[in-house]
Structures are given as C-alpha cells and as structure tokens.
Amino acid sequence: MELILTDLIWQACLILKGQNDLIVDIDKDSIVIEKPKNLSFGDFSCGLAFKLSVKNKKSPLDIANIIQQVLVAKITEYQNYISQISVSKPGYINFTVSQGYLLSILDEILNDGDNFGRSKYKDKFLIEYVSANPTGPMHIGHARNAVFGSCLSNLLKFAGFYVEEEFYINDTGQQIIKLGKSLLVCYRRECGNLDYNYDDDSYPESLLIDTVRQILHDHKNSLSNLTDDQLSVSLAKLFMELTINSQKEELEQLNINFNTWFSEKTLHDNGSIDEMLDLLKANNMTYELDGALWLKSKDLGDERDRVLIKNNGHLTYLAVDAAYHLNKYKRGFDKIINIWGADHHGQIPSLAAVLKALDCNVDSFKVILTQMVNLTKNGEILRMSKRMGTVVTLKEVLDEVGSDAMRYFLIESSPSNSINFDLELAKQASSENPIFYIQYAHARSSSIMRKAMSLSPSYNLLNSSVKEIYAICKSNKDIIENVFENDNEKYNLQKKIILELAYFKTLVQESANSYLPHRIAHFAYELAYDFQKFYENSKVLYSDNINLSLARILFVLAIRTVIGNCLKILGISAPEKM
RNA sequence: GCGCCCGUAGCUCAGUGGAUAGAGCCCCCGCCUUCUAAGCGGGUUGUCGUUGGUUCGAGUCCAACCGGGCGCGCCA
Numbered sequence: 001m002e003l004i005l006t007d008l009i010w011q012a013c014l015i016l017k018g019q020n021d022l023i024v025d026i027d028k029d030s031i032v033i034e035k036p037k038n039l040s041f042g043d044f045s046c047g048l049a050f051k052l053s054v055k056n057k058k059s060p061l062d063i064a065n066i067i068q069q070v071l072v073a074k075i076t077e078y079q080n081y082i083s084q085i086s087v088s089k090p091g092y093i094n095f096t097v098s099q100g101y102l103l104s105i106l107d108e109i110l111n112d113g114d115n116f117g118r119s120k121y122k123d124k125f126l127i128e129y130v131s132a133n134p135t136g137p138m139h140i141g142h143a144r145n146a147v148f149g150s151c152l153s154n155l156l157k158f159a160g161f162y163v164e165e166e167f168y169i170n171d172t173g174q175q176i177i178k179l180g181k182s183l184l185v186c187y188r189r190e191c192g193n194l195d196y197n198y199d200d201d202s203y204p205e206s207l208l209i210d211t212v213r214q215i216l217h218d219h220k221n222s223l224s225n226l227t228d229d230q231l232s233v234s235l236a237k238l239f240m241e242l243t244i245n246s247q248k249e250e251l252e253q254l255n256i257n258f259n260t261w262f263s264e265k266t267l268h269d270n271g272s273i274d275e276m277l278d279l280l281k282a283n284n285m286t287y288e289l290d291g292a293l294w295l296k297s298k299d300l301g302d303e304r305d306r307v308l309i310k311n312n313g314h315l316t317y318l319a320v321d322a323a324y325h326l327n328k329y330k331r332g333f334d335k336i337i338n339i340w341g342a343d344h345h346g347q348i349p350s351l352a353a354v355l356k357a358l359d360c361n362v363d364s365f366k367v368i369l370t371q372m373v374n375l376t377k378n379g380e381i382l383r384m385s386k387r388m389g390t391v392v393t394l395k396e397v398l399d400e401v402g403s404d405a406m407r408y409f410l411i412e413s414s415p416s417n418s419i420n421f422d423l424e425l426a427k428q429a430s431s432e433n434p435i436f437y438i439q440y441a442h443a444r445s446s447s448i449m450r451k452a453m454s455l456s457p458s459y460n461l462l463n464s465s466v467k468e469i470y471a472i473c474k475s476n477k478d479i480i481e482n483v484f485e486n487d488n489e490k491y492n493l494q495k496k497i498i499l500e501l502a503y504f505k506t507l508v509q510e511s512a513n514s515y516l517p518h519r520i521a522h523f524a525y526e527l528a529y530d531f532q533k534f535y536e537n538s539k540v541l542y543s544d545n546i547n548l549s550l551a552r553i554l555f556v557l558a559i560r561t562v563i564g565n566c567l568k569i570l571g572i573s574a575p576e577k578m
Numbered sequence: 579g580c581g582c583c584c585g586u587a588g589c590u591c592a593g594u595g596g597a598u599a600g601a602g603c604c605c606c607c608g609c610c611u612u613c614u615a616a617g618c619g620g621g622u623u624g625u626c627g628u629u630g631g632u633u634c635g636a637g638u639c640c641a642a643c644c645g646g647g648c649g650c651g652c653c654a
Contacts, residue, residue, distance in 0.1 A: 037597070047596055050634050060634070091634090092597070133654080175654055292652055303580080303650085310652040317654055345582050346649045371583060372648070413591070416583055418647065420590065425603090434602065440616055451613050514594070522592060525601080532617065541613050549613095578616065 001502065002033040004081060005044055005095060012070040022066060023055045035499075039492070042086060042094030043499060049091040060091025068093055099484060102498045106483065109501055109558045110470035117508045117565055119160040126328055127153050128262075129339035130251065131168040134240040135179050136207050138247060138394040140373045140421060141341050143254070146394075147410040147571075148370050149339045150256045151517035154569045159512035164333075167258045168324065171240055172265040174314065179203060180236035184228055186212045187235055211239055250395050254403050255571045267323045273315065276323040276358065277308070285357035297353035306350045318347075322354040329360045337515075342369045368515055371418040373410075382423075392423070401426045404572045408435035411570060412521045434525050438563065439575050441528035445560040446576040448540055452553055456546050466557050473550050482551035490537050494555065497530050501562050508569075517569065524566035531559050 010028045017024045026048070036045045049064035056063060064087040071085050071093070083098035109116045129149025132138045138146075153163045170176075182203040188196040190212055198205065215223075215238050223231060244261070251258070267273055277293075280286050285296050291311030295318070298305050308319040328336050340347075348367050355362055375382040375392055382392065398406055400423070409426060412434070413419050426433075453462050461469060473479045485491045504523065511519040540552040567574040 032596090034596070037599090041597075045597085047635085050596080054634060088597080090597075135654095170654075173654070178654095290652080294652095307652045312652080314652085316652070341648095342583065343648055349581090369583075374647090417591080418584070422590090425590090436616055437602090440614080444614055444617085448613050455613095510594085516594085518592090522601090525592095529601085535613080536618050539613070552613095578614075 001044065001081070001097065001101065002506070004078065005033045005046070006031045008071060008074060008078060009046060009048060009067070009093075011074060012067055015070050016067070022052065022063065024052065025055065026051060035503075036092070036094065039496065041088055041092065042084070042096045043495070044095040044097070045092045046095075047092055049093065053091065061087070061089055064091045064093050097495070097499070102484065102495060103480065105498050105502045106554065106558055107474070109561055110466055110474075110554060113466040113561055114565065114568075116561055117505045118158055119509070121160040122162075123334040124162045124164075124332070125153075125156055125335045125337060126164050126166060126331070126333040127156075127337045127339065128166045128168055128328075130247075130256075131170070132247060133170050133175065134243045134247070135175060135203065136243070137391070138250060139391055140375055140394060140397060143394045143397065143406065144370050144373050144410045144419065145339055145341060146251060146254060146256055147407050148368075148415055148517070150254070150571055151407075151411050151520070151569065152337075152339070152368075152515055154571055155508070155512050155517045155520065158565070158569050159508050161512070164259045165257075166260045166262055168262045168264065169240075169244065170264050172268060173320070176236050176240070177232075179239065180232035183208055183212060183235035183239055184232040187216070187223075187231065190216060208239075211242055214242065215239070246395075250398060253398060254394075254407065262324070264320060264324070267320065267327065272323045272327055273320065276326050277319070279326075279359075280308070280322075280354075280357055283357055283359070295350075295354055295357065297350055297357070300353035300356045302349045302353040306353075318350055318354060321347075321351055322358065325351065325355055325365070326358050326360065329355075329358075334364060336365045338365075338367045340367055340369055342371045345369050366515075368415060370415045373419045373421050376420055376422045377424055397421075397423070397426065404439070405433050405435055407570060407572055408433060408521065411518055414516065414518055434521075435572060436578075438524050438528040438567070439573070440578055441531045442560060442563050442567065442574045443576060443578040444535065445531070445556050445563075448556055449553070452541055452549060455541055455543055455549065459546075459550070461553070466561055469557065470554065473554055476547065476550075478547045479551045479554070482548050483555055485538055493530065493534055493537060497527075497534060497555075497559060500527055500530065501558055504562050504565070520566050520569050524563060524570070527559065527563055527566070531563070534559075 006028065009031050013024045013026065013031075016022045030051065031046065031048055033044050033046055036042060049060040049067060052063050053060040068085055068087045075082060075085060079098075080100040081098060081104075082095055082101070084094075084096035086094045086096075088094055112118075127149055130138070130142055130146045132142045149165065153165050157163045178201065182198065185196040185198050185202065186205055186208045190209070212235075215235065219238065223234060226234060248261075277286075280295065285300075286308065287294050287296065292307050293309040295306045295308050306318055307316050308322075309315055325336070345367075351367075352362050352365070355365060401409070405426065409421060410419065449461050452459075459469070459472070484494050500523075507519060507523055511517060534555075538552065540556060541549045564574045
C-alpha cells in the first residue's frame, strides 16, 4: 500500500508541476508514507505539504488541500483500495483504505501461509557467534550472544538470504597450554600426589574438578603411564572435547544449531597463518622491531601499530584472527558478520586494519556488539567472578527458565542496550513474561480450530494447511463477504489487525536490513494483544451458521499464520495447547 | 586522558525526523453458565539526563557537558 500511495502522490506532484501553481522541487524518494498514531485520522498519512510549504510561502494546510484535490480526481483508478482522502491540520494528507484492500492482504497471507513475508535475495551471509572458549562453561553473556545470533540468522533466512552459522573454537594457543598445566596439577592431586601445586594464574580448581573426576573415571588406564608433558596435553584435549560437547548440547536445548564448528587448530595445521603473514609481508604492511613482527595498522585507521608475532615467537590473538577472517573471505560470502560481546569492541579497529592490509573489502565485514547482561537476584546485582566461583552458568539459567522464556528475555531488548536479567523473576516467569502471552494467543487460535472441527466435521480444518482451507472458502462469496464485522468498532479493530499483518512484510525487511531482530518480538506482542481484543469482541464460531464461522476462521488463521512466522524467527515454540 | 554503549513513568523497556511520547510489571476497581480468565475493560504515572544547534517539525540528527557501564597489553 505504501508503494501505491507513493506512486499516487508522485503522479499528483507531476500534474502540479505542469500547472506551475506550486513549486514542487522534490524527488520521489522524499515522499514518505507513514501510519498515523491516532487511527481516527486515517490508515496512512503523508507530510509532504510541510516540505513544500517553505518555498511556496503558503501554509502546509493550503498546500495539502491543493494536493488532495488532485488526488481525489485520480482516485477512481484506485477505488478498490482507497475509500477516502482527507486533509487534517496542521497539513497532513490522510488516506483511508477500503475493504477491498483488506481482502487482498488476507488473500495474500492465506495463499502464502508459512511463506508470508518471505522474499528472495542472492546475498550469502556468514554469521559467527557465541565462539565461547572450550576452557569452561558458558555463562549468561554467551547466552545473549547465542540467542541474538540465532534470531538474526533466522530473520535473515526468512528475509530471503542464504545464511551459514558458525562457531569458532579457540582450541589451541597459550590458554590451552595453561589449561593443560592446571589440569595436570588437578589430576595428580586428585590421585593423591600433593607435590603438585597450582600457579598463581592457574584455572581455579573448582572449575576443573568435576571434569577431571570424570576423565579419571573414563580414561584412568590409558593415562596412567604418561609423562607430565604428555598427560597435560591429553588432559587438555579430553577436557575440551567434553566442554565442547556440553556446549553443543546446551545450545541445542536453546534451539540453536550451527552449520560449522570451526577449529582454530586447523589454521595452524594447514598453513593458513603463514600464508596470511606472507601476504602481509608481500603488501609491505609489516616491519620488525625489538624482536617482534608489527603490523602497520596506524596507516589503516587504527590508533597505533600492533604486534603480530611476539619476541618470544608466539602469535598474538590478532594474527590468528586475521588468518581466520582471511579464510572467511576466501569462502566467498557477500557479508561476514561477527557477533561479539561489547567487552571486545576494542579489537574492531585492529581487525579491520589487518583485513584492509590483506586486500579484503572491509565494507562487507561487520561486527555487531551485544551489550552486557547483568544478573540480578531479587533486585541485587550478582557480581560474577571465575575466581570466586560465583559464575552463574547458561545451563543453570536454562534449566530453571526453559528455552522459550530464556530466548524471549534475551531477544526483547536492542543489542546495544544492556540487559538486567533477574533470576527470581525469570524463574517465576509466568504472567510476567510476554512470551507466554504471545504463545497463549497462538494456542487460543488453535483451540478455536479444534472447537470448529467438532462443530463441522465435514471441513477437515485441523489436518489441512491454511492454503487448502482457503482454497475451499475463497470461491464462496457468502464466506468472503462475511470476514469483516458490520459493526463499526469491531470492523475498525479488524482493519487495524489486517494492516498490522500487512506491515509484517515491511518489518521483516526493515529489521533484517538493520540487524534488529528484537523488533519482531515487539511486533508479535502487539499482534497477540490485538488478537486477544478481537477474541473478546467478536464471536468466531456459530453453531447455526457454517459460512459465517468459516469467514471468521479465515481471519483467525491469518493472524495465527503471522504470529507463527514471528515465533519461528524468534526460535520459540508455537504451542497448540497451553 | 581516549574510544564504544546507555540515560524515556516507581521498576524493566519499546519508540530508526512527523499529529496529544507508549507497553509490561507494580497499585486500585469491575468482568468466568458463553470459542482457553496464562485472559478482558477501566483508573493513576513523564522537566524523554542538561544546555545549545540543524529543521516547517527533534525522544529521534549534530555539538558540548553531567551521570552509569565496558574497553584501551608483545593477555586470550
């Protein structure tokens, strides 16, 4: 509808230009159609007259009236869609849509069903997220990152893009060596050898002990004759395997499945790191100083130069990350997206710099930051510290709250906003959590369908697709003409709902283009709210009138379809019963 | 000191240049013989951090300042 109205107004502008009565120095893009907050003005509005009023030295109201007259003259072409064009102070042009337009939206939704709102694009996305270290359990911050990444991926797929989801495993390097050393001490002590002692920077025993006991139980024999060095390596390997497996399990519980689990170790093993360094050197982007290899990142927008290889020969994090991202580029994606916790934002300039130095097109690379999650309990902030053993793990929260509620809590806020996650509130998560309200609306519509089945068993409503049901109904005028209530107030609510449903298509595009999946969550809530109102207002099933019942069922089905599509994007279940 | 994010109702948050700034929670009142009351209707709640600027129009864009969070390693 926005496109039709823009067209219509643009045509009016062209006519006015020809008449020379008005200075119309605008282009088509500056015509913006919006939705009035107060629906009594109309269903759509346009503030074009404000833009024209300055140069014409006329009041916006006068200009709006002139445009309106031209529009009214042209309206016959759109009579099926637009029933009224009016002007209101201080200078808005308002449009009211007709029932024909509403029926055309209904038609589109019921024909498309699960596909309503989908489009087709060619771009290929790679979205890397979570990427928690295999050295310990995931916490609530990882959970937010995970849920955001998952919803964004779902959203982009729904918007028609090709998306691959990837988890990067830091399975080698200094921290893994440190892990191995800590595990060695823990293992020996657990076996009764108290000559082994932890270093100051060891991982705390509390984080290791459970897994070490499990390893002891499962692998005692095969580990018994190893030297310290060998044991340290083996323990680290076993520990990582177990950690990664439980990460996979927990993420699956959260309804998240990655296409690839990318091992950092493969970059070292297959020569990718050397290749990357060679390319940097060939591009003359490095130099040596104090025994270290430096990147000339200051020339590329970073605040200073960075070290790639330390004077002890070890690679820096940046060097490995550069090789990893070069690998991503080589895989041929149009858009490479990283989702990072906000505490890593300082790494962006140096990574962007090294990518430039590697001849990668930085425009197709984007880091989305998710802000911190504060855990609170009864209003008091829980300070998390690994050392103090006060980490609240993802698993603990997930087990308490469940996947659906957890996903909703973590996706409802904009990624740039920090979240206060109250454990007590989440545990009681019942009426307080909007997700149950949205699911309730879905369950309620399913309940209506079940009831309808018993009223008229001849229509196989439960086992047919939306499209099939619609196919039976759409040629029957007696059904289609009864979709909308005659009562004005009830009709206005139905109109509001249909316009919202139509807006879903726009919303998918907008939220996908701006990478803001939380908007889907809010939209779903609004829609559920209006459905509940409709449910109270309008009777759906009439035991003595099958056609009228079917007409209202079509309306319910349209809402149910869109709520279902929203829940699908959010990765939240759409229950038939609650 | 520099960089990023935030500041909107008692609390948690929407609001991506348009009309009188919205929801949920909390508090009060009313509604189950009727398609699910995990629901609905009604009531109360604001110097949109402050000050300037851009604009016909600013919670929204720009600048400065105030307050809070995070980050500024040859750590990972």
